[in-house]
Amino acid sequence: MQSSEVVVPPAVEATRWIAVACVLGLIVLGLAWELWLPARPSPWVVKVFPLCIPVTGLLKRRMYTYRWVSLLVWAYFMEGVVRYNEGWPAALQVALSLVLFAACGLHVRLRLRSAK
Secondary structure, three states: OOOOOOOOOHHHHHHHHHHHHHHHHHHHHHHHHHHOOOOOOOHHHHHHHHHHOHHHHHHOOOHHHHHHHHHHHHHHHHHHHHOHHHOHHHHHHHHHHHHHHHHHHHHHHHHHHHHO
């Protein structure tokens, strides 16, 4: 009797959880930055909605999602760079964006390598 369970290398699984954590971190940071950190709520809170879309695909290990998230994340990186004068939220957004990009890229690379 064969098991239908697929064995996933630990490095691939680690990059998956790092990517999910970074996306969730960017969502929480975006909500906090636009709703609670300024003196008044900003309508720019809608910027987190595109980040909500890939969460399911990341959790379901969809390769396509990892590929397009690695492109989407650059918009959040650029926002953090442009808003650098706003302090630690900008620095955290830049850091989360860079880690997310690295995790997605490494995840795709490791999955392709393990598939061979």
